[in-house]
Amino acid sequence: MNDELEKALLEAGADIVGFADVTGILKPEIAHLKRAISIGVCRNLNENTLRILSGLRKRAVTILKKKGFRYLSIPADSDRIKDTFIAKLYPLFPHKIAATSAGLGWIGRNGLLINPKFGPRLSLTTVLTDAPLITSKPVETSQCGECSLCVEFCPSVAITGNEWSRNKPYIELVRLNNCRGHKGEIKEVSGKPNCGLCITICPYGRKIHKKEEHKAEACY
Ligand code: SF4
Ligand code: SF4
Structure with missing residues (x-):
């Protein structure tokens, strides 16, 4: 399942894909979704990037749906959409949490996700699911080191x-x-x-x- 999702997302334009165990860090309403698929593209977050990220989420959802798994797809800019269920969830589960939990990087001194290859240049989106995905080790600490x-x-x-x-x-x-x-x-x-x-x-x-x-x- 991991391979199928990763291959499909990379083919559809993702630059990086990670799988996280989010057991215990979600609100009770969505706590049954114990896995997060973190998807990144190396682009500035603009309208075009939002379209690409939306397409990638849909790609992941189609695969999960076909196999009968539950999911919650969180838009890249969900914090900008007012008065929606997703907008209320976003502050509780920023995409950066999924990405660090999936081992994709750490939060740098600049407050952005820092990936060793792409640095702070990834725009992120997340799909939560109850599919039994194999997950990576989370990143625990900053690797900014002496840099400031x-x-x-x-x-x-x-x-x-x-x-x-x-x-x-x-x-x-x-x-x-x-x-x-x-x-x-x-x-x-x-x-x-x-x-x-x-x-x-x-x-x-x-x-x-x-x-x-x-x-x-x-x-x-
Ligand atoms: S401290 Fe250095 S490595 Fe860390 S986010 Fe800032 S510039 Fe990047
Ligand atoms: S944190 Fe500083 S450097 Fe970064 S966007 Fe804001 S003002 Fe510019």
Whole structure:
């Protein structure tokens, strides 16, 4: 089942796929869904990326449905959709939790998922399921090490420098008000709230970044 899902998703345009055991970390209403399929594409989260991620979720759901498994498909931008069931779930289960649980990476000082190959350049989506998928070992601690480039270069002093670990999931990494304020100022000048320096500067996945540099944008 893992192989079938992974192959289908990679063929459909995913750059990375992981399988996580989420037993005990979901709300009682959805606790019967003990597995998460974490799907990433190496692109900035924009309308086109949302379409690709939506197609990938549908691909996974079609396979699960055909085999009679239950599922809950969580859109990539579900935190932006107001007053929906999914929007209420999203803060309880951000895609980054699924990705770290699936061993795809850690949460960097910049508050983004850092994958060893793609760095902070993945846009993520998640499908929860009760299918008995084989899961990977979760990532427990940050691998940022001595690096603090994003802290030093953030123009709004938004990045605290704190280090994430699974036993400190709520530690403050990014002062969101500073980041949003800075993006708001940029928007007034350029019309778009773009910054993304904390992505550009991250040494992980920088080679891949070269191709996408002009598109980098951090989404919290
Ligand atoms: S997007 Fe810009 S302002 Fe926001 S945390 Fe990253 S570097 Fe700082
Ligand atoms: S720039 Fe350095 S400290 Fe910041 S997220 Fe990347 S590796 Fe971690």
